[in-house]
Amino acid sequence: MSERYSRQILFSGIGEKGQHTLGEKHVLLIGAGALGSANAELLVRAGVGKLTIVDRDYVEESNLQRQQLYTEKDVEQKLPKAAAAKKHLEEINSDTEVKVHVIDATAQSLQPLVPDVDLIMDATDNFETRLILNDLSHKYNIPWIFGACVGSFGMSYTIIPGKTPCLNCLLRTIPLQGMTCETSGIIGPAVQMTVAYQSAEALKILTENRGALRETFVSFDLWSGQFQSIKTGRSKKEDCLTCGTAASYPFLQPENSTKTAVLCGRETVQVRPPNPVDLELERLGRDFSAMGYEVKANPYLVSAQKDAERIVVFKDGRALVHGTKDIVHAKSVYQRLMG
Amino acid sequence: MSERYSRQILFSGIGEKGQHTLGEKHVLLIGAGALGSANAELLVRAGVGKLTIVDRDYVEESNLQRQQLYTEKDVEQKLPKAAAAKKHLEEINSDTEVKVHVIDATAQSLQPLVPDVDLIMDATDNFETRLILNDLSHKYNIPWIFGACVGSFGMSYTIIPGKTPCLNCLLRTIPLQGMTCETSGIIGPAVQMTVAYQSAEALKILTENRGALRETFVSFDLWSGQFQSIKTGRSKKEDCLTCGTAASYPFLQPENSTKTAVLCGRETVQVRPPNPVDLELERLGRDFSAMGYEVKANPYLVSAQKDAERIVVFKDGRALVHGTKDIVHAKSVYQRLMG
Amino acid sequence: MIKVLFFAHLKDVIGSESVTLEMGGENIISLKKRISDQYRIDSLHTVMVAVNEEFADDSTILSDGDIVAFIPPVSGG
Amino acid sequence: MIKVLFFAHLKDVIGSESVTLEMGGENIISLKKRISDQYRIDSLHTVMVAVNEEFADDSTILSDGDIVAFIPPVSGG
Structure with missing residues (x-):
């Protein structure tokens, strides 16, 4: 260990003790896109003990321009981002345990993952x-x-339960749709x-240097040079x-995660099955082929295309219907194909 | 091209025109360590036309903690950083032409590479x-x-010849040894x-948005939160x-690059041959083996170890003598082994 | 005089990184209304507002010399 | 009063990110001498100096309220 992390141990804020502490920490990373892949690479190179990654998506050509870790081959193979990230992270540092979940991040799916971790x-x-x-x-008293x-x-x-205001305090109203990279x-x-x-504050938390935390909300624009x-x-x-005195955790209430179809991208709708399923992807691929679709598959998903219609189905029954922003149309495509 | 770079083309500062311009630019990157590997990855993902990388070193275990692109396998194979970077960059974006030179960056070795490029x-x-x-x-009027x-x-x-003060203007005296990552x-x-x-300013220059350049010298400390x-x-x-009215380019004078041995790391001395050579590495490896050394080789270098003595010889005759900071001792090891 | 800085897409909508306004004794709500009317934008209610690099409420009263930043939450990641 | 900020390893040598000094009308050379004497450091001649976020010469005269930053060039990369 000492040779690999020698330059980090030399840094006075971390040292031998901080490095050892970091090696015993577990981080839950939600998303494996641009911020996710780069944060994952940084934490794994730094020597975090365990990293759990949740992402619902697969690697596409338009991701390569800014998303670290991923290669042209990952695009060809349509690997889920979380699976591709795990593969590359293990080539970088076999000391870190990397666990991945190719699922939709919902209150229900994340809740069981949170109590074990030191940082989100x-x-x-x-x-x-x-x-x-x-x-x-806030429910589990874990910083994010x-x-x-x-x-x-x-x-x-950086939000520390019991100490800083939370995101809900800072937002005037909930921005239903902030600006995205797609637009x-x-x-x-x-x-x-x-x-x-993000990662500087993460290292402070994970090496137990909370006194060094930044405390402010930073925002910057690298093109105009603005900074606050x-x-x-x-x-x-x-x-x-x-985070108030009568916290009820409104965003964990079940009624907030029952939507079966959501727009998730400029021209992509995600459709969820009403109940969790565990698909036999091989059989599904054969069915799609028989229906005249061009099929591509890997252990995580089946991709099927016919004319302008393109659908990607994951093992958990979720599907991404591409080429439409019409939720009703996407649901009908899903029902026609998946029964 | 449009799908791969679609999110960058959507950015109003770049657009279709900026993306096309970027695809015709050639960047010379000196160094493939922490800043080098990350800048290289960013520029190649962004779609720069051509990237030339100069680095004299090979990948070691202590690099993995912060140097993007490199993997544990590169360490095992003792690949030169420039060669390992090229391999990984080509997996990321086969559109960009990546050229590498496993050489010492001197006034003499860099001079022929500079006139062709748009940015250093x-x-x-x-x-x-x-x-x-x-x-x-300044001699070739190329920003760096x-x-x-x-x-x-x-x-x-960011230094723009004819416009900004140069590095020589800003430094009071030449810092013979600034703080390094090794110390x-x-x-x-x-x-x-x-x-x-660095890369934000690079994209501005390479997409011909010089009006957006930052103009200030930035310095920051992520642990203490300081910023200027x-x-x-x-x-x-x-x-x-x-950069003055009677420029003589003092650092390009031959007397400044004749040192045959320099300390380059805490416990490593680089020894250069008096004249350029092109070694037959295979034969050299056999000679070292015959002398009782444990030998490891790839197309770029031969690494030889016996007891505490460890030396790595590159194709251009340079050698890194490890485990010593004594320049005289390193030279004698070099002469004994290389004749 | 107060100075108002615009971040992210607001900068493009307004057509400038900042504007200077003759103002004082009024609150953030009034400022938002003036900007909304003048530049015909209606999305200022979701924008985060800082006065002299400290988050402020709609009811915060502005004084001469204040620097106000309008920062829209962006969702990309 | 002037405020002096120390960057990189200077912060560790001085033992603090900043100090406040009673001073005025003197130049950077005098300031460097005071700091060198007080903290027994002799490497301040290679340090870059900014006064109110603008690079300054050794001969720059300091005024009350100035913020001076001592920034050592670091070589790592």
Whole structure:
């Protein structure tokens, strides 16, 4: 261990003791896109003990421009991002235990994963999921690190239950749809800088240097040169339903995770089965072929295409219906193919 | 092209035109360590046309903690960093032409590479080489982007010949030995942030958005939260020997690159042959074996170890003598083995 | 005079990184209304607002010399 | 009063990120001498100095309220 981490042990903020502490920590990383893949690589190179990654998506060509770890071969094989990340991370550092879940991050699916971990890292692309992380963080008293970026702009904030205001305190109203990379684009340096802010705070928490935490909400624009480091102290609300005196964790309530179909991308709808299933992908692939679809499969998913219709079905029964933003149409495609 | 780079084309600062321009640019990257590997990955993912990488070193275990691209297998194979980087970069983006030189970056070796390029990126680990880059930049009127980091601290500055003060203007005296990662350690987030600053300015130059350039010298500390964005306008010196009215490019003078042995690391001395050579590595490996050394070789280098003595010889005749900081001793090891 | 900084896409909508306004004694709500009216944008209710690098409420009263930042939450990741 | 910020390893040598000094009308050379004497460090001649986020010469005169940053060039990469 000492040779691999020697430059990090030399850093006075970490040392032998900090390195050893880091090696015993477990991080839950939600999302394996741009922020997720880069944060994962950084933490695994640094020598975190265990990393659990949750992501519902697979690697596509348009990801390669900014998402670390992934290669052209991963695109060809349509590997789920979490599985591709695990493969590359194990080539980088076989000391870290990497566990992956190719699932939708919902209140229900995340709840069992949270109690075991020391830190939750946000690498999601929507506020619906971030508010679930915010609730889980407070329910189980585990810090989480918010990060988001779009264009040349990014922001990050570290939330410590019982100490800092939470995300719910800071947002005036819930932004139903913030700017996403799909609508406004994104450049690699904005990802890198958001990751630098997130991962520096992560290392402080994981090496038990909480006194060094930044405490402010940072936002920056690398193209215009704008920068703000914003104090949050006065924003804590006693009546906040997540971190206040009568917390009820509203985003963990079941009625908030029952939608069976959601738009998740400019031209992609995700359809979920009403109840969890465990598909036999091989048989499904054969069925699709028989129906005249061009089929591509790996152990995690089946991709089927006929004319303009393209659908990717995962083992848990979720499907991504590509080429449409019409939720009703996507549901009908799903029902026609999956019965 | 449009699908791969779609999110970058959507970014209003780049667009279709900027993406096309970027695809025709050629970047010279000096160094393939922490800053070098991460800047290389970012530029190649972004779709730069051609990247030339110069590095004299090979991948070691202690690099993996912070140097992107490299894997445990590269360490086992003792691949030169430049060669390992090329291999991984080609897996990421086969559109970019990647050319590598496993050589020492000197005034003499770099001079022929510079006239062809649109931008020089600094990823070196010493000011001797940076002042050579600074001279070359001004002699050939090509911008360069300084970057350096150590511990949780980093700095970056973009130098445009004829416009900004140069590095020689900003340094009071030449720091013979600044703090290095070998003495003070380094954490990944400090690398990431330095790279974010460097690569954002690189994208502005390469997409011909010079009006958006930052202009200030930035320095930051991610552990303490310190940050300065420093104006440089008043520092330009008319009598500067690099960028002044009577420039003589002092760091390109031959007397500055004749040292045959230099300390390059805590416990490593590099010895250069007096004249360039092109070794037959296979024969050299057999000779070393016959002398009782344990030998490991690849197409770029031969590594030989006997007891505490460890030496790595490259095709160009350079050798890294490990386990010593005594230059005289290292030279004698070199002469004994290489004749 | 107060200075208002616009981040992310607001910068593009407004057409500038910042504007300077003659103002004082009024609160954030009034400022939002003025900006919304002048630039015909209606999404300011989800924007986070900082006054002199500290988060502020809609009811925060502005004083001469304040620097206000309008930061829209972005969701990309 | 001027405030002096120390970056990188200077922070560790001084034992603090910043100090406040009663000073005015003197130049950077005098400031460096005071700091060198007080903290027994002799490497300040290679340090870059910014006054109010603008690079300054040894001869720059300091005024009350100035913020001075001492930034050592680091070589790692």
